[in-house]
Amino acid sequence: MRALQPLLHDVVMCVAAPAFAASPRDGQLRGRSAEGFYGHDRRLLHTACLLIDGCEPEPIGVQPLGPDRVRFTSVHRYPRDRTSDPTVIIERVRTAGGGESILLRNVGTVARRLHVELALATDLADIADVKRGRTGTTVRCSTAAHVPGLDWRSRTGRAQVRVTEPGPVPEVTDGPEGGTLTWPRVLLRPGESRQIRLTVSGSAVPDPPGHPRAPASPAPWSEPVVHGDRRLVALVRQGLGDLSALRLADPERTDPDGPEDQFIAAGCPWYLTLFGRDSIWAARMMLPLGTGLARGTLWALARRQGTAHDVFREEAPGRILHELRPADVDHGNGLRLPSRYYGSVDATPLFVTLLVEAWHWGLPDADVDALLPYAERAMEWVVRTSAADEDGLLRYYPRAGGLRHQSWKDSEDAVRDAAGRRIEPPLALCEVQGYAYQAASGLAGLLAARGRPETAERLAAWARALRKRFADTFWLPSPQGPAPRYVAIAVGRGLEPVSGPASNMGQLLSTGILDEAGCRDVAAWLACAELNSGWGLRSRSAALPGFNPLSYHGGSVWTHDTAIAIQGLCAAGCTAEVSALTEGLLEAAAHFDYRMPELYGGDSRTEGSPAPLAYPAACRPQGWSAASGVAVLSALLGLAPDASRRVLRVRPTFLAPLRVQRLRLAGREFEVRVGGPGAQVVVRGLPDGWSVDTGGV
Known part of the structure; x- marks a missing residue:
């Protein structure tokens, strides 16, 4: 029987990239599902089960103390007491990248002598195996030398737990199934407390050289002060806190004495690393708060830009990285990806646009000029790949064993037609043509401002030709729809458009590839009940066969997708449509306590309807979802700088x-x-x- 991906809807996450901890709501780690302490894609500990006098404490609450910390509160009761009030309270504060502290408090009137045990174990599993639902074999542990604690080591990873001072010293036992820390006689007089502190650390083996690490400097953006809709204020505040926890830093720097190159990891728990597309979108959304994040993201990706042709990596000169892992990963079902994987059709044009937009927002000239050659090589890849296609469109051609679909909708059934049939690559996706047009047009403007008019005009002419090919190819008639036509999600072989309205067309509005009439038609579709769930933008029309409100890309709502559509609608001046989508997104945010999941259910919002549900395996926090509040804020203000005219x-x-x-x-x-x-x-x-x-x- 095939193992299933763990569900995360009721998992408590705390994150300090590249570390995180995933816990059930009672705080007990029992080696199940995705539970555990993690670092650099390695599960360091999957069991940390606390017993008081041989019994598990009774949980009464969980309280987030920030993106990286959470407190679990439980009680230990005594059946022979004459009161039903709890008299021993246990508070466990778990910290990502650190460990946990256990506070034992006697709030009763009689002294208590407690027998405290903490069972610890791990499988040192790779995050890809955890995602596949595979629990590895428990690794034998050994007692640490000289200090109270336990050690684990396997062929691929190592971990250690240490009891730190001050605090009671435990008895330590080890074995093939894990170890136990025991405090057999913890005396608590009335009003007294005892605290036990543990650190959890470890890494992959061997330690991957040059892999991103936790940043040592503050977040490279300003903290805005927002006055307005309280939901928008809360969404921005929570998002910035989560983004800070998702930061990673490239160990390399352009200048040894210069700033760290920080970027946003894609999401916790599955994608806590550099992802070209996701990290770029997060940096774009954050530009109104400064160019530091864009600078770090651009340099981290520029250093890893493709330089050669490699089939397994799907690398090519100029191509921008899709994802970076500590080691090659077997994801199951025939999908095997290298540690550096380039199988993305959209990261490369998005890289170019990020540099152009960062220039407009005031990225220092020294960085713009130094990064410009990387952007030109990226644009050369876009033009070269499009020229290889007989239709002149930007398509993706996946290798066997790589990602089948290579834009943001990358699941196996991401592209389906109006009848619900899966459409196989090679495909030219509509939003990817918009990205390519925007990249070429923007880079032409930057090159013109740098005194290179001939190169700028060649790029501008290429962009105009792509715009015409798009207009001639991607529109499909819809006599019964909210507008007479809509944009096909993709074009297949022989310029056959893939029928069926989907959210992808919403990402075209701010690229410039649509004319004014096209923007109006797309706006009408985004606001209609087929695509607008009332909580945000559905990824696939609810009127089509195969619509599933809790599918990955077949009807769910993606936070960032809705935010990008709002940006485009604002740029097009579509006030009514902006209002409808923004109100839905903010209402959904309130139900998620403003920590927006990667994606959530696409059921319709009606009077008195229940709250939306997160996709059961969604990342939360997630990079571009957390940045979406700033994106919406900037869009509502209508901010658009022009560096060439200041x-x-x-x-x-x-x-x-x-x-x-x-x-x-x-x-x-x-x-x-x-x-x-x-x-x-x-x-x-x-x-x-x-x-x-x-x-x-």
Whole structure:
């Protein structure tokens, strides 16, 4: 029988990349499912089961103390007591990348002598095996020398647990099935407490050289002060906290004395590493708070840009990395990926656009000029790959044993037609053509500003030709729909469009590949009940066969996908559609306590309908979901800087009062206030030489 991926809907996560801890709500780790302490894609501990006088404490609550810490509270009761009140309280504070502390408190009126045991074990499993639902063989442990603790070591990993001072010293036993720390006679007088502190550490074997690590410096963005819709305020605040916990740093630097190159890991628990597409999107969304994250992301990817042709890696000169792992990984079902894998069709044009947008937001000239050759090589890959296609479109051609679909909808059944049939690659996805057009157009503008008009014009001409091919190829008629036509999710062999409305077309709105009429038609589809669930944008129309509100890409709502659509609708001036999607996203956020999951259920929101449910195996926190609050905030303000003219365009889509301080442009903090008396727009604090264009609002 095939093992199933663990469900995460009721798992308590705390994360400090590259470490995290996954726990059930009672805090007891029993070696089940995805439970455990992790570091660098390795499970360091899967069992940490606490017994008091031979019994498991009774759980009464769990409290997040921040993205990286959580407190589990339980009680130990005595049947012979004359009161039903608990008299011994146990508080376990678990910290990602650290360990845990166990506080034993006697709040009763009589002394207690406790027998405390903590059973510890691990399989040192790779995160890919955990994701496949495979629990490895328990690794034999040994007693640590000189200090109280236990050690584990296998061919692929190592881990250790240490009891730290001050605190009671345990008896330590080891064995093939794990070890036990025992405190046989912990005396607690009335009002007294005892604390036990443990550290959990370890790594893969061998330790992967050059692999990203925990950052040593603060987050490279400003902390905005937002006044407005309380849900938007909370979404931005929670998202920034989660992003801080998801930060990783490249061990290499452009300058040994310069800043760390930080980026956002894709998501916890499955993708806590550098992912080209995900890390780029998170950095793009965060640009209104500074260019530091974009700079780090660009350099981390530039250092790993493809330089040769390699079939297993799917590497090619100029191609941008898809994902980075400590070692090659067998994901099961024939999918085997190398530690450096380039099987992504969208990361490469998105890399170019990130550099262009970071330039507009004020990335220092030294970085722009140093990164420009990498962007040009990336654009050469896009143009070269498109030229190899007889239709001149940007398609993906996966190898056997690699990812079948290579854009953000990358599951096995990600691309299906209106009848529900799976469509196989090679495919030219609609949003990928938009990414390529935006990359070429943007890079042409940057090159023109750098005094290279001929190269700029060649790229601009290529972009115009792609725009025309797109207009001639991707539209499908829909006489009964909310608009007379819609954009096909993809074009297959022989320029055959893949029928059936899907959310992909929403990501085209801000790329420039659509004309004004096309933007109106797409906006109508995004707002209709087939795609707008009332909680956000469905990935596939609810009117199509095979729609599943809890599928990965066949009807669920993706937080970032909805945010990108809102960005595009704002840029197109589609006020009513913006309002509908934004309201739904903010209402969903409130039900998730503003820590947005990677994706969630696409059931319709109606009067009195139950709260939306997270996809059972969704990452949470997740990079581009956490950054979506800032993306929506910036979109509602209508912020669009133009570095070539030193003009900040501000076009708020609707004028509900909103004030944001500590935005950042070209290294300078500024403030925007919209709405209020006379529907005014006020911008203060722009850098010297910059002006603001409000369009007369």
